[in-house]
Amino acid sequence: MNETRWLDAREMAAWTAFLDASHRVFRSVEQQLKDDAGLSHPQYEILVKLGAAGAAGIRMTELAESLITSKSGLTYQIGQLEKRGLVTRGACPTDVRGVTARLTESGRAALTEAAPGHVARVREALIDVLDRDQLDTLAQALGRVSDRLRDG
Template identity: 65%
Template sequence: MGDPGTRWLDDEEMRAWEGFLAAGALLNRRIEQQLKEEAGLSHPQYEILVRLDRAPGGELRMTELADTLLTSKSNLTYQVTQLEKSGLVRRRSCPTDVRGVFAVLTEEGRRRLADAAPGHVALVRRLLIDVLSREQLTVLADGFGTVSRLLRGPAAD
């Protein structure tokens, strides 16, 4: 098959790759459905609320928020605009940088997150955390941490 110098995936490697793809897609689909039905949020919107809730003062610069969410600035702008329309987030200008904009969690955003979080966590537990042993979770966390650091590049070290 193709280039003889290519290191093709063996059966176990292919099983891992295909399992990763299927589990990730299916888990994301179920999370997206649950958040839409129970909280009226998309998964990216939920993650924005979580990051803002954890940030000092409930606010982050848009560029920092995009970096933590691993999303494009244009996608983040779209999601924050939708959250703004719902009154869950507001934007404010940075007083020291005319180009800087902060996303700020509103009280309504805090309430929506508090309402959405229990169902979201229960689903993540039911579909991922509780079906794996502690050892499997450790292996996944370590392995995906390694991959994430590699993909983020030398600045992540």
């Protein structure tokens, strides 16, 4: 029988600080994107991934994995972006069962327009609050958490 290992004061402080900061940063970034670009944060991240993929686009399953989201959630978001003319979906040239998402010219323009405000808010909410050593520590620590959850 496993006995519960409750969080001690130091562990609880780390956990609650992580929750508080991550929720506040996310809300701040989400609000900025909504106000300035009419996009949700997931939609913005989709545009970023598709922009990086170039004309070839990305298979929907690969895109869902890279965004750490469900296929159904991605399908919904892609549908919303498609209605706005920012992305298109089509058959995958290498797999008849696959669907590839691609950024349209309007999507590229929307991404180009949204990016400066997004980066400014990310800097304001997180990056510029920390010194270089703190940024390195944060990246290293959260990278370790991500690796563990990815592998587990």
